[in-house]
Amino acid sequence: MRRLLRMDLTQLVFTAVLSFLAAFMLLPIVFIFMQAFKPLSELFLYPPRFYVMNPTLDNFSQLLMSVDASVVPAVRYLFNSVFTSVVTVAVVVVVSTMVAYALSKHNFIGKSTILNMTIMALMFAPQAVIIPRYIIVQRLGIIDTYFAHVLPLVAAPVSVFLFKQFVDQVPDDLLAAARIDGASEWHILFRLIYPICRPALSTIALLTFQSAWNTMEPSIYYIENEAMRTLPFFLGTLTSGLANNVAGQGAAAAAGLLMFLPNLIFFLVMQNRVIQTMAYSGIK
Amino acid sequence: MKMETPLQRAWRVRIKPHSVWAKLNLVAKRIWQDRVSYLMAAPYVLAFVTFILLPVLGAIGLSFTFYNMIETPRYVGLMNYIYLFTEDDVFMTHVLPNTFTFAVIVGPGGYLLAFLLAWVIAQLPRRIRTVFSLALYTPSMAAAVAMSTIWLVLFSGDRVGYLNSFLLGLGVITEPINWLHSTQWLMPVMIIVTLWSSMGVGFLAMLAGILNVDPQLYEAGKIDGVKNRMQEIYYITIPSVKPQMLFGAVMAIVNTLQAGAIGVTLSGQNPTPNYAGQLILNHIDDFAFQRFEMGYAAAISVVLLIIVYISSKLAWALFGPKEGE
Numbered sequence: 001m002r003r004l005l006r007m008d009l010t011q012l013v014f015t016a017v018l019s020f021l022a023a024f025m026l027l028p029i030v031f032i033f034m035q036a037f038k039p040l041s042e043l044f045l046y047p048p049r050f051y052v053m054n055p056t057l058d059n060f061s062q063l064l065m066s067v068d069a070s071v072v073p074a075v076r077y078l079f080n081s082v083f084t085s086v087v088t089v090a091v092v093v094v095v096s097t098m099v100a101y102a103l104s105k106h107n108f109i110g111k112s113t114i115l116n117m118t119i120m121a122l123m124f125a126p127q128a129v130i131i132p133r134y135i136i137v138q139r140l141g142i143i144d145t146y147f148a149h150v151l152p153l154v155a156a157p158v159s160v161f162l163f164k165q166f167v168d169q170v171p172d173d174l175l176a177a178a179r180i181d182g183a184s185e186w187h188i189l190f191r192l193i194y195p196i197c198r199p200a201l202s203t204i205a206l207l208t209f210q211s212a213w214n215t216m217e218p219s220i221y222y223i224e225n226e227a228m229r230t231l232p233f234f235l236g237t238l239t240s241g242l243a244n245n246v247a248g249q250g251a252a253a254a255a256g257l258l259m260f261l262p263n264l265i266f267f268l269v270m271q272n273r274v275i276q277t278m279a280y281s282g283i284k
Numbered sequence: 285m286k287m288e289t290p291l292q293r294a295w296r297v298r299i300k301p302h303s304v305w306a307k308l309n310l311v312a313k314r315i316w317q318d319r320v321s322y323l324m325a326a327p328y329v330l331a332f333v334t335f336i337l338l339p340v341l342g343a344i345g346l347s348f349t350f351y352n353m354i355e356t357p358r359y360v361g362l363m364n365y366i367y368l369f370t371e372d373d374v375f376m377t378h379v380l381p382n383t384f385t386f387a388v389i390v391g392p393g394g395y396l397l398a399f400l401l402a403w404v405i406a407q408l409p410r411r412i413r414t415v416f417s418l419a420l421y422t423p424s425m426a427a428a429v430a431m432s433t434i435w436l437v438l439f440s441g442d443r444v445g446y447l448n449s450f451l452l453g454l455g456v457i458t459e460p461i462n463w464l465h466s467t468q469w470l471m472p473v474m475i476i477v478t479l480w481s482s483m484g485v486g487f488l489a490m491l492a493g494i495l496n497v498d499p500q501l502y503e504a505g506k507i508d509g510v511k512n513r514m515q516e517i518y519y520i521t522i523p524s525v526k527p528q529m530l531f532g533a534v535m536a537i538v539n540t541l542q543a544g545a546i547g548v549t550l551s552g553q554n555p556t557p558n559y560a561g562q563l564i565l566n567h568i569d570d571f572a573f574q575r576f577e578m579g580y581a582a583a584i585s586v587v588l589l590i591i592v593y594i595s596s597k598l599a600w601a602l603f604g605p606k607e608g609e
Contacts, residue, residue, distance in 0.1 A: 022419035099328035108318035123538040132342030155331035185320045214427035252433040259430035278492035282527020
């Protein structure tokens with residue numbers, strides 16, 4: 001009984017501390033919602049007020065409807081973002097699961113090299129070697145094309161690693177049985193591994209979407225044609241000089257919210273699968 | 285298990301081939317036999333070589349040259365490195381110390397925080413646990429550029445800024461602080477903003493790892509004389525979640541690296557005011573895309589890669605699998 005009480009007390013303290021912290025963490029997120037729905041009069045308010053009194057969609061319409069002949073409309077950036085992210089997710093999932101399955105269940109010369117390099121590359125950050133990457137993209141002749149948005153993201157060590165860890169859990173006997181029934185390796189991958197590893201599949205799709213959706217790298221370095229750039233880049237142009245431009249703050253917040261919401265919604269839908277996958281993320 | 289073919293058997297028992305030619309032949313046959321595996325790996329390997337391996341090798345190669353994007357690269361030996369460490373005052377007096385401060389607090393600091401929070405959350409009942417883990421993970425999903433719209437307004441330098449107005453109202457400060465353009469405050473703001481968004485995949489991995497520790501281990505620990513929670517963490521939790529902690533550490537390193545542009549995002553200029561928030565990544569960008577000294581920028585990249593490599597070795601030494609594990 002005393003032990004039970006002590007447990008509850010610690011839990012109570014933990015809950016209190018975490019509630020405080022969670023509130024702090026969520027504050028900026030709540031603020032972006034508030035800001036995005038504020039009418040102009042409330043953006044100009046002094047002293048500034050955190051919450052919104054008369055929510056309006058003005059900022060969104062200002063953002064999306066502005067069709068100036070000289071500039072690219074926001075909808076175009078949005079389309080580019082959606083299109084390139086969806087294509088990237090599809091390509092990365094197929095490419096990563098193929099190699100992950102081979103690395104997990106096959107035995108071939110060079111396998112350990114690929115695996116070790118992948119683990120090394122888990123901490124690869126493209127920004128660090130942006131110059132040679134730029135030169136390669138240029139030599140490939142894909143500057144100003146959608147390929148420049150997709151191809152640099154295709155090598156996704158984190159996705160490969162997470163999926164491989166999950167496939168490792170699939171019993172070999174199951175695969176052997178399928179092979180005896182005459183299933184080809186492709187059949188096993190798409191018809192057996194995919195359904196079993198659905199949590200990992202969702203997780204790598206989610207992580208890939210987030211990185212593709214958030215990245216500014218292609219738009220900044222590989223794209224010169226304004227009409228081929230994506231939403232994060234557009235947002236970047238909106239925020240420059242924002243501190244002195246109160247009228248622009250609402251539209252920028254609306255664009256920021258537009259950037260953030262898809263990530264949040266996809267994660268909410270898939271969170272259980274993500275947690276399930278992460279349990280096998282350990283590097284052994 | 286795959287059915288063993290005579291060829292694989294030959295490979296396994298290592299029948300000595302008679303000549304180098306026969307050996308090569310055997311290897312070729314084996315590769316042909318595993319062609320499905322190679323086909324499956326090919327797209328990834330191709331992309332990996334093109335966009336990860338070649339850029340790294342390219343950076344190393346370029347770092348020994350003078351290259352301005354117009355003329356062909358000219359070999360200059362170690363000149364770039366010598367200049368970097370002996371004459372680049374900005375690098376030695378601002379960039380390196382800044383990077384060190386930022387990386388130590390955000391990297392190991394953020395990592396410890398993530399582990400601690402994951403552990404605390406794991407002690408709570410299931411329902412509350414989900415809410416808290418979601419609350420802590422959510423910021424990491426917001427792209428830096430999406431949040432910059434918020435930070436710029438929150439930390440705005442005049443009295444209309446939300447933080448300034450709030451603090452002035454409380455009487456904590458008497459003058460509005462120019463958070464994002466002051467030499468004194470830019471770095472703290474950068475660190476807070478980065479820590480705020482650092483509870484990402486690594487945090488989730490450690491949380492999942494802690495939740496998956498077999499409860500029987502704790503029972504057994506109690507019998508073996510584990511007295512309090514600190515001992516429990518040290519003797520049971522950490523050894524059990526070591527693999528996830530290694531993954532978390534790797535993610536912490538890459539996050540710290542990727543957050544390196546935050547100073548420029550917040551202050552809106554590169555170089556940052558008085559180089560107060562200048563990190564290695566900004567220094568690379570500065571030389572590469574504003575001064576077009578690609579060879580020199582590549583040398584800075586190589587130094588950064590070496591720092592990352594050493595950090596990873598450290599993480600491996602701490603959490604990596606030991607002999608016999």
